[in-house]
Amino acid sequence: MKHAAGTLLFIARFAILGLAVAFVVGLFWPGSGERLRERFGLDAPPAHKTSPSRVDSGPVSYADAVAAAAPSVVNIYANKIVTEQAVRMYDNPVLQQLFGGQPTTFQHREQTLGSGVIVSAQGQGYVLTNNHVIVHAADIQVLLYDGRIAKASLVGADEESDLAVLRIDASNLPVIHIAEQPLRPGDVVLAIGNPLGLNQTVTMGIVSAIGRQLNSSSAEDFIQTDAAINLGNSGGALVNAEGDLVGINTLLIGKAAGAEGIGFAIPVTTAKKVLDQIIATGHVVRGWLGADYAFVPVAANSGLPGAARGALVTAVYPGSPAALAGIRPRDILLRLGTDDIRDPADLRRHEAALKPGSPVEVSGLRNGNPFHFEITPVQRPAMNTGAEFGN
DSSP: OHHHHHHHHHHHHHHHHHHHHHHHHHHHSTTHHHHHHHHTTOOOOOOOOOOOOGGGGSOSOOHHHHHHHGGGEEEEEEEEEEEEEEEEEOSSHHHHHHHOEEEEEEEEEEEEEEEEEEEEOSSSEEEEEEHHHHTTEEEEEEEOTTSOEEEEEEEEEETTTTEEEEEEOOSSOOOOOBOOSOOOTTOEEEEEEOGGGOTTEEEEEEEEEEEEOSOTTSOOOEEEEOSOOOTTOTTOEEEETTSOEEEEEEEEOOGGGTOOSOEEEEEHHHHHHHHHHHHHHSSOOOEEOOEEEEOOOOOTTSOSOSSOSSEEEEEEOTTSHHHHHTOOTTOEEEEETTEEOOSHHHHHHHHHTSOTTOOEEEEEEETTEEEEEEEOOEEOOOOOOOOOOOO
């Protein structure tokens, strides 16, 4: 018994001494244990795997994107002379009692707040903003990111797209970088502007939808977002998570309509086309065929998708290019030039991009039979867009 107890005591002392030596070695030569296991061919214990965090899939902060884009976003102050009707009361009490007063008009100065984006600085600085921000303005002032103030002149405006181009004479203008990748629903976006006079305000949201059309007679192609857009944001930048321009903030559907988190921006591709045309000619030219369109009706038991390809002609204007080419109501248009037609909104966009006076082939179905007509678009006449812009 004594012999067994002594043996156990010896083993315990030896184990304690070994642990002490291992501690000292590990303290002064870290990593020696792994090297010894590798030398003798022993496998290292499996490392503990941590589940990926949601933070790993996106940036923790968008400060870099804001820093890249914010210097290109400006405040716009448009001063307008507003004429209002009034009644001037007569000084004589008898005349005042008999006739009340005399109709008159008076003028007062009114200032509109908005935002803009510096999109070019080649020779002259060009600022893109909304038309409703500067329409009827007698004087336009631009406040730059660095505190400088510049007087702006109007190069041209397009009421249908609600875009306007301003020119400012200033040096060292920071031009925003335009996004090259297309947007997708779910992409993170940031709205930068001057809401309610709160300079350089940034709000964040996602792309709720793309290709929104609020007026069926116009070639609209809005980005819908839940990034907060308020009065004064009009004309400001909608940028992606890298700070690249993806749209121009233009309108919102407010709480008065029972809505929340529904704002709209003009895609940068549309804005760039308008910008280039206004700089080149001072106005925007759109093609027009002279017909109205609707979705192609599909029977519920047909097995076809509800949104069938193409556009149904609902009306043809007398003397229009469509009428002269032989297009009739109830025709289904499937192809315009080399482009397939997905739906009426898609047809409107392709139609607007046509060059007036250049013939194009239109293909479709009439009573189930295919047809091909050559049609020569003309310049689109002025139309009431029907959209309410006011943010």
